[in-house]
Amino acid sequence: MFSRxxxxxxxHLARSxxxxxxxxxxxxxxxxxxxxxxxxLSALTAAxxxxxxxxxxxxxxxxxxxxxxxxxxxxxxxDNLLHSTSExxxxxxxxxxxxxxxxILSESSYTHVVSATSSFAKSLxxxxxxxxxxxxxxxxxxxxxxxxxxxxxxxxxxxAGNAIATVKAPSSVSIKFFxxxxxxxxxxxxxxxxxxxxxxxxxxxxxxxxxxxxxTSLTKSDRPExxxxxxIVSGGRPLKNAETFExxxxxxxxxxxxxxxxxxAAVDAGYADNSLQVGQxxxxxxxxxxxxxxISGAIQHLAGMKDSKLIVAVNKDPDAPIFQVADIxxxxxxxxxxxxxxxxxxx
Amino acid sequence: xxxSPACLLNILVPVKRAVDYAVKIRxxxxxxxxDLNVKHSMNPFxxxxxxxxxxxREKLKDEVKSIKAVTIGPPKSxxxxxTALAMGADSAIHVExxxxxxxxxxxxxxxxxxxxxxxxxxxxxxxxxxxxxxDDAGQTGQMLAxxxxxxxxxxxxxxxxxxxxxxxxxxxxxxxxxEQLKCRLPLIITTDLRLNxxxxxxxxxxxxxxxxxxxxxxxxxxxxxxxxILETLKVTEPPKRVGGSKVGSVDELVxxxxxxxxxxx
Numbered sequence: 001m002f003s004r005x006x007x008x009x010x011x012h013l014a015r016s017x018x019x020x021x022x023x024x025x026x027x028x029x030x031x032x033x034x035x036x037x038x039x040x041l042s043a044l045t046a047a048x049x050x051x052x053x054x055x056x057x058x059x060x061x062x063x064x065x066x067x068x069x070x071x072x073x074x075x076x077x078x079d080n081l082l083h084s085t086s087e088x089x090x091x092x093x094x095x096x097x098x099x100x101x102x103x104i105l106s107e108s109s110y111t112h113v114v115s116a117t118s119s120f121a122k123s124l125x126x127x128x129x130x131x132x133x134x135x136x137x138x139x140x141x142x143x144x145x146x147x148x149x150x151x152x153x154x155x156x157x158x159x160a161g162n163a164i165a166t167v168k169a170p171s172s173v174s175i176k177f178f179x180x181x182x183x184x185x186x187x188x189x190x191x192x193x194x195x196x197x198x199x200x201x202x203x204x205x206x207x208x209x210x211x212x213x214x215x216t217s218l219t220k221s222d223r224p225e226x227x228x229x230x231x232i233v234s235g236g237r238p239l240k241n242a243e244t245f246e247x248x249x250x251x252x253x254x255x256x257x258x259x260x261x262x263x264x265a266a267v268d269a270g271y272a273d274n275s276l277q278v279g280q281x282x283x284x285x286x287x288x289x290x291x292x293x294x295i296s297g298a299i300q301h302l303a304g305m306k307d308s309k310l311i312v313a314v315n316k317d318p319d320a321p322i323f324q325v326a327d328i329x330x331x332x333x334x335x336x337x338x339x340x341x342x343x344x345x346x347x
Numbered sequence: 348x349x350x351s352p353a354c355l356l357n358i359l360v361p362v363k364r365a366v367d368y369a370v371k372i373r374x375x376x377x378x379x380x381x382d383l384n385v386k387h388s389m390n391p392f393x394x395x396x397x398x399x400x401x402x403x404r405e406k407l408k409d410e411v412k413s414i415k416a417v418t419i420g421p422p423k424s425x426x427x428x429x430t431a432l433a434m435g436a437d438s439a440i441h442v443e444x445x446x447x448x449x450x451x452x453x454x455x456x457x458x459x460x461x462x463x464x465x466x467x468x469x470x471x472x473x474x475x476x477x478x479x480x481x482d483d484a485g486q487t488g489q490m491l492a493x494x495x496x497x498x499x500x501x502x503x504x505x506x507x508x509x510x511x512x513x514x515x516x517x518x519x520x521x522x523x524x525x526e527q528l529k530c531r532l533p534l535i536i537t538t539d540l541r542l543n544x545x546x547x548x549x550x551x552x553x554x555x556x557x558x559x560x561x562x563x564x565x566x567x568x569x570x571x572x573x574x575x576i577l578e579t580l581k582v583t584e585p586p587k588r589v590g591g592s593k594v595g596s597v598d599e600l601v602x603x604x605x606x607x608x609x610x611x612x
Contacts, residue, residue, distance in 0.1 A: 032523075093528065094489075095498060119521040123489055123501045126453065130490035135454045135576045138484045153580065158482055162372035163381050164585050168578040210498035210531040214516070218524035227522075231609070257612035268541065274504070275523050281392075281478065281540055289609050300368070306588055310607055312600070318593075327591040328603050340597040345604075345611040 021111060021150050023052030026104070027078075028115040028124075031060065034067025038228045039116035041075070041187035043180040047114040048077040048188070050145045050152065055080040056196075057104065059097060061090025073198060074190040081196045086203035091213040094124045099204040101128050110175060112152070117179040117284075129177040136177035137167060139284075141184040152176050160280040160303035182227065183286035183307060219273045226276060229259030230288045234278055234305070236295035237265035238316070238334060245271035248335065249293065252342045261285065261305075263295045279304035293334045297322025314338075355412035356510050356532075357469040358400045360436060361460055362393040362418050364427040365481040378581045389427045391545075392476025394434075395538040398545040399474055401435035403508055410510040413437050415467070419459055419573070421446040425561065432556035433548030439561045444573060450482070455573040457490035462569035464495065470533070471513070477502055477537040488537035498530040502539040508532075 025047040030037045047054045056078045058068050065085040072081055082104065088096050101124065105113070113128070115121035117139045129136040140154040141164070150171035158165045169176045226232065233253040239245040245266065253260050262272035264279055278285055280303035290308035295301060297313070297320055305311070306325055313326035314337050323329040330337060366372070367386040375382055389397075397416065404411040416431035417440040418424045428439040442459055444451070451459070464470050478485035492499035500506075500517035504525065507516045513532040518525055520539045548556070566573050594600050604610070 098493065119502060119519075122485060123499065126486035126489035127493035127499065129486075130454060130457055130493035133454075135452055136486055136490075137577065138486060157585070158582070159366065159372045159381060160480065160483065161585060163374050164583050166580040166583070168580055170576075170578065173576060210534075211500070212529040214527040214529055216521070216524065216526045255611045256609070264540065273524065274520050274541065280480070280483070289604075289607075299371075306585075310609070311588075312604070323593065324590040325588045328600060329590070329593040330595075330597070330600050331593060337597055337600075341600065344597060344601045347611070 022147065023050040023111050023145055024109055025050050025052065025054045025112040025114050026110045027054060027056050028113070028121055029056045029058050029068075029072050030116065030118055030120060031058065031064065031068040031071075034060070034064035034071070036068065036071045037116060037118060038187055038225075039118055039182035042182035042185040043114050043116045044075060044077050044188040045185040046140070046143060046180040047112065049143055050112055051147065052111070053079045055082060055110070058083040059089045059092060059100065060085055061087055063090070069198065071190070073196050074192055074194045075188050075196070076191045076194060077188045078196045081198045082201050083198065084201040084203050088203055088205070091216060092120070093209070093211045093213050094120075094127055095209050095211045096204075096206050097124055098128050098131070099206050100201070102131060103204050104201060105132070105175060111150075113175060113177045115179050116182055121179055125177045125179060132175060134173050134175055134177065135169070136179070137169060138179050139181045140178050141181050143178075154178060157181075157303070160299050161306065162299065162303075181284060183284060219275050223253065224257065224259040226259045226261055226278070226283055226285060229285075231256050231258035232261045232278075232285055232287045232289070232308075233258045233291045233293070234261035234263065234295060235266055235271070235293050236263040237269065238294035239266060239271050242271050248338055252338050252345075255342050255345045256289070258289070263301050292322055292326070293338060295322055296320045297325065354410065354510050356403070356407065356410055356508065357412050357467075357471055358403065358414045359460070359464065359467070359470045359473045360393070360396050360400050360414065360416050360431065361456070361473070361475050361487070362397065362416055362427050362431050363390040363476070363479050364388070364418065364420050364424045365390045365479050368480055374582055374584045378583055380579075380582050387423070389430050390476050390479045390481075392478060392480070392538050392540075394545040395540070395542050396474040396476050397431045397434045397436060398543045399506060399538060401546075402543060403506070404435065407508065407510060412469070415439065415470070417442065417460070417463060419451055419456055420444060421448070428561055429553075429556050430548065432559040433553045434546060435552070436559070438559055440564060441561055442564045442566060442569065444566065448573070449575050451573040452575050452577060453484050453486035453490055454576070455571065456487050457494055459566060459569055459571045459573070460491050461494045462571055466569075472508070472532060472534055472536070474536045474538060477539055488535050492535040495533070495535070497533050497535050499535045500528050500530050501537040503536050504539050504541050506536060506542070
């Protein structure tokens, strides 16, 4: 760390020292009922790559606080952990969390605010950034921080991932807000011996909140979670209806220990829940194995899975665009292929 | 019974002219951007926003006083406004920027919209697309809500407005499922894919739209500077994925999967 230069030091040196600020990142650690979202562990990794201090923030209702903190405390890469607990944050809305985040930012000198590209963080970060009159960078796939110029350069997908933009947030951006594409950063590890300094932050009570949370409905599944699964079996429009979608794909997914995904067409037609949609505006996945059945391979679907390690496609149409990105393609009727495949994989 | 003036809804729908979703994107040789000499149309999520405003009016009838579309863009963006007017907006605002100007950032757009809302204080509902399919930023609605201090409901898949009580019930798509919120007006909503299926404007409506008023403004008229803060250093192609071989049978597929290390668990 540079010590304050004496007045006698050459002016240009003093100026460059004055602008070199070590990063001080705040990472939003989200959780569901005390279980940390794995996408946040990728956000933590991204934050550590900035090269400075990293502080985690856990916001929770009273019931889930202990479990969430217990996991968060053990994360490697955290220098500090803040938490705020209140009934207000059990089913949080951005209108109550943004005043808390704003207060935390105003009382410290954070240089970066980092989160996963989750539905909650995507709703929260731009709201707070605008109030602080700074831009935000969405869904980054890499970053590089230059301490001397206090500028952070990011790459991020644009045009449904058909182009990659390299974007620089200069030093004039006092706090750099960004959300992280989890498939681009390995999840931070835990260390049971890790001992992070934990600080309690008082909740910010907001009078007259205009937004009320009524209910949350989550699809229940014993299956691996789509966003982090290493194997995904995905179905498209030919799967007729929800029963057929399930009856055809799930046995194969079971044999492979895979998560189940769906194309937009399948979700629009009601075969699968919207949370299973893979694509530009759905989930972006990059598993070891992605198997697409009856999915033509529209640009918007490819945007969500083209970074998968091995892509297998089965489609009746030999000219389906999906075959252009598939490592292994099979032209055939999925109703014949899938049962046969399921049987033969069992051996 | 005629609704009282206090109970009337005034909707603002910001729309963006973007490269059409079906266009094959090509990065230019200078690596400064993509080839923009291609078909453009209204951002699909903004079409859904316009459609939702029109459906709200079809449902609530006289309770909806106005639907105003607005765009920030070069002269050609007026086409996008005409589409919104043909779909059912009453009037439009074109905040015109030069053809050569860089695309405004979400923060700049939000500030412009705030300035417009400051001038049109009757607006109590803003419906935006959740993201533009060119920059895929997905920030503008939230930023506008932050600047105004309004309630926000992002990724909406169902909207019900109670104008008399000035409250909206919104179902939104979240990771893993959905969430229902009750939001007091004034409100910012961003649209998700399944909120509705936008109509095609009929020819009579396209003709009628030509007579609907479009107010022209410049960013300076609104006291807004749209100079981007973030610097785009370059735009490159993503790593190319080469399609591989096709196999002829399930047996071959199983063999290849096994070679790659994928077997049953």
